[in-house]
Amino acid sequence: AQSVSQHNHHVILSEAASLELGCNYSYGGTVNLFWYVQYPGQHLQLLLKYFSGDPLVKGIKGFEAEFIKSKFSFNLRKPSVQWSDTAEYFCAVNAGGTSYGKLTFGQGTILTVHP
Amino acid sequence: DTGVSQNPRHKITKRGQNVTFRCDPISEHNRLYWYRQTLGQGPEFLTYFQNEAQLEKSRLLSDRFSAERPKGSFSTLEIQRTEQGDSAMYLCASSLLGDVQHFGDGTRLSIL
Numbered sequence: 083a084q085s086v087s088q089h090n091h092h093v094i095l096s097e098a099a100s101l102e103l104g105c106n107y108s109y110g111g112t113v114n115l116f117w118y119v120q121y122p123g124q125h126l127q128l129l130l131k132y133f134s135g136d137p138l139v140k141g142i143k144g145f146e147a148e149f150i151k152s153k154f155s156f157n158l159r160k161p162s163v164q165w166s167d168t169a170e171y172f173c174a175v176n177a178g179g180t181s182y183g184k185l186t187f188g189q190g191t192i193l194t195v196h197p
Numbered sequence: 198d199t200g201v202s203q204n205p206r207h208k209i210t211k212r213g214q215n216v217t218f219r220c221d222p223i224s225e226h227n228r229l230y231w232y233r234q235t236l237g238q239g240p241e242f243l244t245y246f247q248n249e250a251q252l253e254k255s256r257l258l259s260d261r262f263s264a265e266r267p268k269g270s271f272s273t274l275e276i277q278r279t280e281q282g283d284s285a286m287y288l289c290a291s292s293l294l295g296d297v298q299h300f301g302d303g304t305r306l307s308i309l
Contacts, residue, residue: 086239091237116297118300124302125200125201125300125301125302125303126240126288126290126300127300128297128299131297172239172240174239183228183230183245183252183253184230184242184245184253184255185230185232185240185242185298186242187239187240187241188239189237189238189239190237190238190239
């Protein structure tokens, strides 16, 4: 069975600080990897995704993530956070291929950015 | 707004009552998913449909839970004889085959 682990439950940063949120997954086969973000009062939105190819993936709002297959990791990074990045971030995985189904989510990381 | 629509947004009910939630996916999306999210946790998969066919159900989905997507468009999730442990946010998502899932705002269920 697939599982996803996010290293930090709550991260607090000041504006302009760099961000890295850890994500490790457990699955032996090919995977598709995702980061979703949930801003206060809003629904889950896709931040970025990895299906195949270049392991460094760029998403919206200056976020990027690196897939390291040997470490089963897909960490999220941003060089300089803004107050508007305050949100909850979820890493998710599903079995790879062209017809994937369910997502398995991590427990989420709450990011608080102080102005 | 042409996103995924869920109704109601919040449902309060007494233990033992039946409840039904509705999800309207993005039009032309052939896949529809249900997830459940409790406080401090990520969403947990419940079930999904491809058109009207229910392709997978989680072990979390006890026999008190039933989901339908009769015409391959909207879907309903019914919980019979609700229990305290059913209190959660119920999320619906839709997608095209092989594409990312788009989520609705969810229905928050509170059991008194």
